[in-house]
Structure formats: C-alpha cells, structure tokens
Amino acid sequence: MDSPQNDRVTLPRNKKAPLIGVVGVCASGKSTLIERLSERGYRVRHIAQEHSYVKDMWKRITNPNLLIYLDASFETTCRRRKMDWTQDEYLEQKSRLSNAREHADYYLDTTPLSADGVLSFVLKYLDKAIP
Numbered sequence: 001m002d003s004p005q006n007d008r009v010t011l012p013r014n015k016k017a018p019l020i021g022v023v024g025v026c027a028s029g030k031s032t033l034i035e036r037l038s039e040r041g042y043r044v045r046h047i048a049q050e051h052s053y054v055k056d057m058w059k060r061i062t063n064p065n066l067l068i069y070l071d072a073s074f075e076t077t078c079r080r081r082k083m084d085w086t087q088d089e090y091l092e093q094k095s096r097l098s099n100a101r102e103h104a105d106y107y108l109d110t111t112p113l114s115a116d117g118v119l120s121f122v123l124k125y126l127d128k129a130i131p
Contacts, residue, residue, distance in 0.1 A: 018130055020044045021064030023100045025093045026085075027077035028070035029110045029118045036119050042126070047100070055099040066129055068122060069097070069104035073111045105129065 020042055022030050030046055037044045047058040054060065058067065074090045077083055101107065106125045110118050 017041070017043045018065035019062065020126070021047045021058055021062045021067045022070065023047045023050070023058055023067065023097060023104070024070030024110075025050055025072055025077060025090065025097065027081040027083060028072040029113075029115060030070055032115045033068075033070065033118055033122060036115075037122070037126075040123075050093040050097055055096070058100045059103070066105045066126075067100060067103060068125075069101050069107045070118070071107065071109045071111070076111045 020037065022034055022044060024030050034044045034046050045062045045064065047062050047064075058064075072080070074087050077090065078085070106122070106129070108118065108121055113121070
C-alpha cells in the first residue's frame, strides 16, 4: 500500500479551501482521519450523524463541500474500541447514517485498513476531487 502523502492543500489566495465533512459508525476511524487531514491543512469537520435522529443533520449543521463516509464492520468496531454495544445498536447507527451514505462523495470501508491505509485512500480521493 502506498504511504500517505504529506502535502498541504494549497489554493490561490482568493479561493477558500473546501470544507470536508466526515461521517461514519463509531470506531470507523473518523477522529484519526480528521486529525491527520487537519494536520495537512485541510478544513475538516466531524459530523456526529450516527447519534442523531435528524436524517440530514450532516447537511443542516455543516453542509460540507465534500462528504466522506467511513464504514466498518460490527466486529471491527468492537475490536478497535473494545465497545460494549449490540449488533442492534450498530444497525441503528447505520440507519441514522443512511441519508449521509446516499449523499456521500466518497465511501470507504475501513474494516481491512490501518489508519495509514485510510489516510492514503482518502488523500488519493482528495487529490482528484479538489482541483
């Protein structure tokens, strides 16, 4: 797998960097990705859509230019965070995220990936998505 890029976003002074929203189930890698993208100069916001019953909260609160959806299997979420939750609670989060999933610009299943792998895939996407 390619190593993550270390480049910062550089845009002309008259252009504002696009706002990137990140959604996904608990323990899918959102916080780590947001931290790493922020360190590289991206404008990134965590959207806690998985905890909201408002189906399009991601849009109402943040309305990002790009929406990234991170997914992970139930088993992976339990392993990553030693979470004490049920499959039904996991499925409820997936249901709450369905609108964001439908409107996501980029979807990534992080189940088989390390944090570096997630970053690498997202940076490749952003490199193409941000002119």
